Amino acid sequence: MKEGYQLTLEIVPTEETLPGQFERSRAVLQITKDPVRPDWWTREVEESLLGTYSSKKYKLFLKNIPGADKLDGMMIKEHPDRARQLVMAYKNWLSVQDEDTLWDEELNGYITVIV
Structure with a gap:
């Protein structure tokens, strides 16, 4: 997968189903191999x-820290201690990696990481 794929889903009218508003009858999904910057990463x-x-x-972070996939804006706002624990676990993981792994x-x- 180079850049990724685009999947378009469209509601097709049938005798039992009508699509409603045209703007809401189609959804486009972008599928990539690399994660996209989440909205909460402010x-x-x-x-x-x-x-x-x-x-x-x-x-x-997602691959090596259990629970990292649960980090979101809600956790940062309501449970900043848990968010900090996840990032500290990542910092500890980073500290034992070789330079090739850490080069970006x-x-x-x-x-x-900052913490």
Whole structure:
């Protein structure tokens, strides 16, 4: 998968089903191999938790830290202690990795976190 795929779903009218508003009768899904920057990865998250976003940094976080997939805006707002624990676990994981694993072309530097 190079850039990814696009999947378009459309409601087709039948005798039993009508699509309703045209704008809401079609959905487009983008499928990529690399994670996309989540909405919750804001400037505040960059400055206090995870640092600058890169797809490799996020992918390694998701792959190697149990519960990382649960980190979202709600957790950051309502349970910042849990969010910090996840990022600290990532920081500890990063500390025992070799330089090749930590080098990130997108960042043009090594992967680090702020906490």
